[in-house]
Amino acid sequence: MPSHxxxxxxxxxxxxxxxTITPDLFxxxxxxxxxxxxxxxxxxxxxLGEGSNTLFVRENAPTIVxxxxxxxxxxxxxxxxxxxVAAGENWHDFVAFCVENKYNGLENLALIPGSVGAAxxxxxxxxxxxxxxxxESVAWYEIVxxxxxxxxxxxCGFGYRxxxxxxxxxxxxxxxxxxxRLPKAWKPKxxxxxxxxxxxxxxAQQIFEQVINIRNEKLPNPLLIPNAGSFFKNPVIERKQxxxxxxxxxxxxxxxxxxxxxxIAAGWLIDKLGLKGFVLNGAAVHKKQALVLVNQGVSxxxxxxxxxxxxxxxxxxxxxxxxxxxxxxxxxxxxxxxSELND
Ligand code: FAD
Ligand code: EPU
Numbered sequence: 001m002p003s004h005x006x007x008x009x010x011x012x013x014x015x016x017x018x019x020t021i022t023p024d025l026f027x028x029x030x031x032x033x034x035x036x037x038x039x040x041x042x043x044x045x046x047x048l049g050e051g052s053n054t055l056f057v058r059e060n061a062p063t064i065v066x067x068x069x070x071x072x073x074x075x076x077x078x079x080x081x082x083x084x085v086a087a088g089e090n091w092h093d094f095v096a097f098c099v100e101n102k103y104n105g106l107e108n109l110a111l112i113p114g115s116v117g118a119a120x121x122x123x124x125x126x127x128x129x130x131x132x133x134x135x136e137s138v139a140w141y142e143i144v145x146x147x148x149x150x151x152x153x154x155x156c157g158f159g160y161r162x163x164x165x166x167x168x169x170x171x172x173x174x175x176x177x178x179x180x181r182l183p184k185a186w187k188p189k190x191x192x193x194x195x196x197x198x199x200x201x202x203x204a205q206q207i208f209e210q211v212i213n214i215r216n217e218k219l220p221n222p223l224l225i226p227n228a229g230s231f232f233k234n235p236v237i238e239r240k241q242x243x244x245x246x247x248x249x250x251x252x253x254x255x256x257x258x259x260x261x262x263x264i265a266a267g268w269l270i271d272k273l274g275l276k277g278f279v280l281n282g283a284a285v286h287k288k289q290a291l292v293l294v295n296q297g298v299s300x301x302x303x304x305x306x307x308x309x310x311x312x313x314x315x316x317x318x319x320x321x322x323x324x325x326x327x328x329x330x331x332x333x334x335x336x337x338x339s340e341l342n343d
Pocket of ligand 1: 015046047048049050051052053054067087112113114115116117118119121122123124125126165173174175176219220221222227228229230328
């Protein structure tokens with residue numbers, strides 16, 4: 001049987017350090033233990049990795065299933081390393097393992113908190129790389145059939161902070177393992193500002209270290225200042241809307257996506273409004289990175305939500321852009337939307 005605790009606090013299991021109580025916490029360590037959890041329980045549970053992209057908003061949380069599967073397997077072919085890694089492994093430790101063994105490719109994704117199992121859910125990305133660039137397939141336990149399915153990359157619907165696991169497959173299964181293909185023909189990816197200071201032809205180890213340096217400079221360490229990274233996604237808007245915005249804000253920061261769309265740096269929008277360092281009832285906009293909201297001593301996740309709503313309203317009023325949370329909001333029944341949370 002999987003480990004099972006009743007009336008468990010989740011304060012240590014979410015990086016916003018919000019106190020909330022789950023009636024039941026299950027921690028399966030393998031598929032057999034997962035299968036032993038009643039299907040109707042799994043269907044109504046929230047799947048929790050390391051809680052670094054989750055904000056609990058009520059005193060009570062739903063039933064939690066937290067997969068603790070461990071293990072890394074590496075197979076080498078003439079042109080690539082094929083690595084399968086279990087959902088319960090820590091993402092950064094896994095990246096460090098790859099860099100140490102010269103399985104290159106993931107170094108730009110150093111120091112992203114959380115579990116391997118959650119990484120495909122929002123297609124984690126940083127410094128010009130997304131996990132989808134290297135995913136071959138994802139092993140996914142389907143609750144209704146009790147079967148383990150292999151989802152090929154093309155079936156996963158990956159996009160910017162997007163995947164099918166957040167959409168059509170939400171609540172229907174649990175990721176148990178991720179299979180990656182790291183080609184031996186490796187080229188460093190240095191387009192992101194901050195990486196261009198490296199010497200020409202840097203090693204993966206040098207990129208890994210530089211990414212850690214940059215991140216440590218601007219992102220708060222959740223162990224010291226509780227947070228969940230970027231609270232909002234960078235909004236994608238049409239070029240027509242960008243042109244209108246450029247009239248009023250010529251220095252707006254944006255990235256080209258395709259002929260029709262651009263992605264706006266939400267941190268710039270929030271910063272432009274002078275909200276960096278703004279505090280509301282113990283929740284704050286981070287001083288060094290305006291896209292990050294931090295917990296400065298609140299006990300209720302609703303205080304963070306109140307600040308998020310304030311930021312949303314200010315940005316909407318000034319720029320006509322509605323920021324969408326990246327962080328998953330969870331009440332006593334499970335996932336919810338910011339627009340549903342009113343007190
Ligand atoms: P959780 O918060 O536990 O879960 C996140 C989502 O995944 C939930 O919807 C959950 O139900 C689902 N889930 C978790 N495990 C499974 C599973 N096994 N099967 C199915 N669904 C599952 N993200 C980036 O992309 N890039 C960054 O640069 C980045 N920087 C960050 C910096 C900081 C300081 C922090 C705190 C967060 C940052 N994040 C970043 C967000 C976070 O690290 C990622 O979203 C990470 O993948 C979350 O992992 P987790 O295990 O903590 O997920
Ligand atoms: N900016 C400001 N003020 C700020 C913050 C940002 O003006 O307070 C402007 C700057 O011009 C900066 C630009 O916005 O050049 C982009 O900022 P940054 O490089 O810090 O990245 P970001 O767009 O804010 C995204 C991801 C991060 C990821 C970094 C690096 C999203 C929602 N966030 O942040 O991911 O680490 O790029 O690739 O896409 C996360 O998802 O939790 C996360 C931290």
